[in-house]
Amino acid sequence: MRVKRYVVNALPEAVTKIRTDLGKDAVILDTKEIKVGGFMGMFRKKKMEVIAAVESNPPKPEPPARKAPPEVHAVVEQILQTAQRSGASSTTVMEPPPAPPHMQEPRGTFESQERRSNTEQFIINEIRDLREYMVKLTKQQNDLHHLSEEMLQLKDRLKQQELDDEWINKLMDALQEAQQHENRSFERDELWREARSMMAGWLQPYCKDAQISSEARVVHFVGPTGVGKTTTIAKLAAEQTIKRGKKVGFITSDTYRIAAVDQLRTYANILNVPMEVVFSPMDLPKAYKALEGRDLILMDTAGRNFRSELHVSEVISLLHSNEPNETILVMSLTGKTADMSIIAERFTKYGIRKVLFTKLDETTVYGAILNLILNYQLYPTYLASGQNVPDDIERFRVNAYLDKLLGDGEHE
Known part of the structure; x- marks a missing residue:
């Protein structure tokens, strides 16, 4: 039997050296923490001593292994590099000064066992990730054949x-x-x-009753900046006023964006609709009082960075009303799918389920709509496109949407 001793920073480093020196049949006989270097017993560094051995008789040759795809080699190499970085980084943590010899614990202390356990768990996790990748790769290859x-x-x-x-x-x-x-x-x-x-x-x-509720007197519109909330509110106000004969009122709390209040006020003047501006939740009762003769109140909220929970909670604080109300999340189809998912997750936590998609005319990619509806159980209300008030908005219809998603299927 050939026995060899290694002094390393962490176990993964030793495994690599053992495989190189002794081969894949080598076994680890013992591990323990030691201290090396220093000056007059001080400033000594912790290391790991690993004893490994391999039988002297050469093993029988094995049949050549099946060659793995290049993708697998890349993943394995990444795992080894990550393991080495993990082992190296563990030595950079500042350690407390060593205890006197009579107080030091014997070999196999809880600390060394915990570190060994963490290393083993790291390797297990990496192997599990590799297995999942292999399953996915196999499925993709099978799809190509079947x-x-x-x-x-x-x-x-x-x-x-x-x-x-x-x-x-x-x-x-x-x-x-x-x-x-x-x-x-x-x-x-x-x-x-x-x-x-x-x-x-x-x-x-998700599409049976996904419209503005006929019972809601107050409808809040929330969403990121630049998605077209203000223009959308004007389109819906025109629809409710001209086509349904309702008396509509506006409330805006979008006092962060330059000229946002003026933009909505312009629409209010064109449609002959009264408008109130609020700066905080304390201003809402006064605004509702001023609009008490209106059948429907549409409220514009400020577009903020809704990746922030704080900004989401600020907007949510403005949505409380004693009147029958509901809230609609406005999303632009020109946004990144990952960002849209984060925003949907933020607002659905507060029970907001209705969604309105804008800027339909500025994209040819429509998969995000189905993703958001199914992943977050959202109810689509309208699709908006262009700047024309009140024309460029229509109720969400499944068949019309699938025409766009599939490219009218057989003609694509």
Whole structure:
């Protein structure tokens, strides 16, 4: 048996050296913490002593291993580098001065056991991540072999529309199951129609009553800056005034943005609608009193950085009313999907479920709508596009939306 001693900063460093020197059949016989260096017993550094050994008789040659894809090698290399960095960084933590010899604990103390346990857990987590990556990679490779050309085209279309992988995979599985049930492959037109039908089924529960409630007297509009809340409020006010004959009033708390109050006041003058400005929740009772003769009050709130919980809570404080009310989250389709998801998560925590999407005319990517509806159980009310008041707004309709998402399917 060949035995070798290593003094290293952390166990992962020793594992690499042992594999290099003694081979993959080497075993670790013992580990313990030691102190090295210093001056006259002071300033000594903690190290780890590792004893490893390997049998002298060479092992029988094994059959050549199956070559892994380049992606796997890259992931394994990343894991090793991360492990080495983790081990190295653990030595930079300032340690308390050593205890006198008669008070030092014997080898195998709780601290060394805890560190060993943390190292083992780190390796387990990395192996689990590697396994999940391999499963995902295998599934992707299987898809390339088992999905028909028509399904691959549909999948590419949905990826271009930035639909989440979760929903794409769910749709692909459902389509494959439908084809297996009928024991045949769908033609292109039939496949896209089936996909449309399935996604319509997903959306339908959120679209039945997703309009401004007829019972709500106060409707608040919240959302990030620049999404078009003020223009949208003007469009809805025109619809309610001209088409439904309601007496509408405006409240704005958007006193942060330059000229925001003037913009809404301009719309109020054009539509002959009274408007009140509030600077804090204490101003709301007075504003409601001034508009008590109105059938419907539309309230514009300030657009802030809603990645911040503080800014979200500031807006939420303005949404309390003794009147029947509801709140609509306004989102721009030109925003990044990740940012939109964070904003949706912030507001849904406060029970806000209705959403209105703007700037439909400024994008050709519509997957974020379905992602947000399904991921956060949001109820879509309207789709807005352009600046024309009151024309550039329409109620959310599933079929019209799926036309845009699928590109009218069979013609795309």
